[in-house]
Amino acid sequence: MAYLTVNDGVKQFATFRALNGVSIAVERGEFFTLLGPSGCGKTTLLRAIAGFNDLSSGSIMLDGKDLRAIPPHKRDIGMVFQDYAVFPHLSVFDNVAFGLKPRKVPAEQIKTRVAEALSAVHLQALAERLPAAMSGGQQQRIGLARAMVINPQLLLMDEPLSNLDAKLRIELREEIRDIQKRVDIATIYVTHDQEEALAISDRICVMSAGHIEQIGTPQQIYGDPQTLFVANFVGTLNTLVAGEGLSRLLADLGLGRAAAHWTVRPERLSLVESGATAPVGAVVVSGTVNKFTYLGREAHVLVDTAAGPVVVQVSNPALGAVRNPGDTVSVLFERNALMAFDADGKRLSLEG
Ligand SMILES: Nc1ncnc2c1ncn2[C@@H]1O[C@H](COP(=O)(O)OP(=O)(O)OP(=O)(O)O)[C@@H](O)[C@H]1O
Ligand SMILES: [Mg+2]
Incomplete structure (x- = not known):
């Protein structure tokens, strides 16, 4: 059985069905990307895995455990958002350490773990700075370090690069991929940028209107699309x-x-x-x-x-x-x- 599975996930908001029977299976250490147009349900699926909003029906299993039975703050999941969500009044170090506070990690360990996380995202030299004095790309690295410092079982990223300019996006996406491979944490990454998805993913899951069109390697998705939607959405046709x-x-x-x-x-x-x-x-x-x-x-x-x-x-x-x-x-x-x-x-x- 795969490391993370979502089986027949349905999310019904009042009159709108945002997920209509979605099933995915993510392997240990895999970089798995949800790709699709605005409104297709990417964030809804990610939030269901993180526990911010529960599914209406279906199952989510992580490493053999039923995630839906575990409250969000007890799930071992790191999350990176589109807006950097850093605390402006806290130093870089304290921003990253923040995630460890509720976990009752001893002070000495906090020091080493934050230092490790900052070094992974190349921010060790800026630990004492305030985020206001940093670029968007640097702020997003704080977010990444904060998600990783808890040694999560799973890393979720919702369009982490979409507020950055084109050149920085390309730089940081390469970095995110390198870091992910190094720390070897299964990652679900959301984007609606097809080139980004092709560049960064082990596998891509193309979604449309609450359902999955195709799951495959970048080469399979681009070179052997199974639906007209996928062929049109990824590449030109x-x-x-x-x-x-x-x-x-x-x-x-x-x-x-x-x-x-x-x-x-x-x-x-x-x-x-x-x-x-x-x-x-x-x-x-x-x-x-x-x-x-x-x-x-x-x-x-x-x-x-x-x-x-x-x-x-x-x-x-x-x-x-x-x-x-x-x-x-x-x-x-x-x-x-x-x-x-x-x-x-x-x-x-x-x-x-
Ligand atoms: N709380 C809610 N109540 C009703 N409908 C909702 C709610 N949250 C999301 N939706 C709808 O569910 C659909 C999927 O939303 P979702 O945020 O998952 O899309 P997305 O794929 O992440 O899009 P984007 O690329 O724009 O971020 C949208 O049509 C959205 O309007
Ligand atoms: Mg979204």
């Missing part, structure tokens, strides 16, 4: 437009199956020389450039084709790679790059 042009493309690719949605990612398409012959398992479709967006390490070329408008991603665009609206171009579609979904958004295999 071209949805081909039904019609004669699409039927022709599918026929040329030898794709005979019926599907409600045909999609392809921009980086799986490429521009080729006009008149180029397609390799086996691929076809070349001509189109007209609608828009060219240069992004430095890549460019996005929006091309109108018979199967609808598609974005083609060009990596390392050289100066000569610029395309102008109205240019005729050839787009290479590979059979294996296409993803098919049924009317309910469930992924279909390409065969059949």
Whole structure:
């Protein structure tokens, strides 16, 4: 049995069901991320695990114990929030020590444990400072040290980086991942930033409207999405437009199956020389450039084709790679790059 399991968790607020039968299993030492749009139930699930609001039904087991039977302050869980929740009138040291007070830890031990926690987040030199004199990133590290100092069985983090600027977010997310691996505490991390989730997680749980769409490694979630929702939410996606042009493309690719949605990612398409012959398992479709967006390490070329408008991603665009609206171009579609979904958004295999 996994270290932490939530089984068939339901949370019913008056007339609104925020969690509708959610089940997860998190392993010891795992970095497990809840990813999904605003309102999908991420915080609700985290708060149920922390004990701030109980589930309406379902079970939560941590290391063999029924968590729902344990009051929140007796659960051995560290939590980091979006707003740093530091006490402005307490020094960094006292902020971190705060979590140990109700646990009746002897003063000598408090000293060593706070020092360890501060060193883990690289704040040991600032122990005597007041938080007001610190940056957002440093304040969030205080929050992290305070959550870790109790040696929790589980670490919960609810969008800890969302108040930081883009560059600091990337720095601190790398740090959080390193610290988590070093202290080896099972962690549930909430974000609605897909890139952050891909960068930081052992596994990602993609949620939508109170239910789970898919759980998998970052590679599985991005590279092998099982639903149209996941494919759309994580990464970018071209949805081909039904019609004669699409039927022709599918026929040329030898794709005979019926599907409600045909999609392809921009980086799986490429521009080729006009008149180029397609390799086996691929076809070349001509189109007209609608828009060219240069992004430095890549460019996005929006091309109108018979199967609808598609974005083609060009990596390392050289100066000569610029395309102008109205240019005729050839787009290479590979059979294996296409993803098919049924009317309910469930992924279909390409065969059949
Ligand atoms: N106390 C409450 N009473 C009624 N509805 C609630 C309550 N708390 C949350 N909800 C609703 O439950 C849904 C899920 O909320 P939750 O905070 O879990 O979303 P979230 O995924 O964390 O979103 P965000 O990314 O915006 O933080 C929302 O529609 C929210 O309005
Ligand atoms: Mg939330």
